Amino acid sequence: MIDTHAHLQTFSKKDQTAVIARAREAGVRKIVNAACSLLDMGDCLALADTYDFIWTTAGIHPTELTDNIERDLERVSEYAKNEKRVKAIGEIGLDYYHDRAPRDLQHAFLVGQLNIADQRGLPAILHCRGSKAPGENEIAFMDLIRILEKTGFKNAVAHCFSGNAIEAEKLLDLGLMLSFTGILTYPENDALRDIVKATPLDRIMLETDSPYLPPHAHRGQRNEPAFVVDVANAIAEIKGVPLHEVELITTRNAERFFGI
Numbered sequence: 673m674i675d676t677h678a679h680l681q682t683f684s685k686k687d688q689t690a691v692i693a694r695a696r697e698a699g700v701r702k703i704v705n706a707a708c709s710l711l712d713m714g715d716c717l718a719l720a721d722t723y724d725f726i727w728t729t730a731g732i733h734p735t736e737l738t739d740n741i742e743r744d745l746e747r748v749s750e751y752a753k754n755e756k757r758v759k760a761i762g763e764i765g766l767d768y769y770h771d772r773a774p775r776d777l778q779h780a781f782l783v784g785q786l787n788i789a790d791q792r793g794l795p796a797i798l799h800c801r802g803s804k805a806p807g808e809n810e811i812a813f814m815d816l817i818r819i820l821e822k823t824g825f826k827n828a829v830a831h832c833f834s835g836n837a838i839e840a841e842k843l844l845d846l847g848l849m850l851s852f853t854g855i856l857t858y859p860e861n862d863a864l865r866d867i868v869k870a871t872p873l874d875r876i877m878l879e880t881d882s883p884y885l886p887p888h889a890h891r892g893q894r895n896e897p898a899f900v901v902d903v904a905n906a907i908a909e910i911k912g913v914p915l916h917e918v919e920l921i922t923t924r925n926a927e928r929f930f931g932i
């Protein structure tokens with residue numbers, strides 16, 4: 673299995689060692705550790721330099737934006753030159769839940785970072801979250817889809833997919849991958865399980881988004897890459913296929929998508 677989205681930089685050095693060892697024991701062969709800010713990128717790169725089965729990304733999360741877009745994009749572009757260890761631009765996108773930056777600025781950063789991905793021939797990891805008010809998640813996804821259509825950028829994954837069935841279909845039509853976290857195992861998420869059922873296995877990747885979003889069996893605990901097996905199990909159950917098939921195909925998908 674591959675955990676295509678973790679944030680190991682949020683763990684202490686001591687915890688990192690233990691968490692990585694447990695992931696290996698659980699059968700996690702590779703990890704893509706996603707950076708979220710300029711500060712993050714140095715830590716993430718150090719980790720990716722230490723372990724040959726961990727890679728990282730370059731990118732600024734929509735909650736970490738500054739007014740100095742030119743300087744920040746330049747830094748992302750510099751980090752992205754590390755072809756050996758940086759395998760995607762991410763995580764980038766829209767966050768209308770926290771709305772920490774004006775939406776215009778969020779759009780500009782997203783377009784700018786998609787341009788960098790395009791220039792470097794890297795895939796993008798997209799975050800998309802609306803505010804909790806009814807209809808607001810749809811607004812975030814509408815904006816994301818509009819930006820993808822306008823830029824023509826297709827080599828992307830909708831990370832921790834949490835939209836509705838129509839948005840999933842639209843993103844798949846555009847050529848994106850969808851990746852799913854432990855929220856798939858929450859009893860209340862039947863609609864998300866229906867989306868997994870309708871999504872071909874060769875368009876799905878596994879992720880934990882650890883330390884956030886622990887699977888149901890680990891709710892209340894800190895999430896970690898070893899728990900990606902819960903996501904694989906959930907997908908196998910939803911699709912009625914053997915676990916090894918989910919592991920094999922999602923691993924192949926991630927290896928192809930990230931070039932790892």
Ligand SMILES: [Zn+2]
Binds near residue numbers: 679706763
């Ligand atoms: Zn994340």
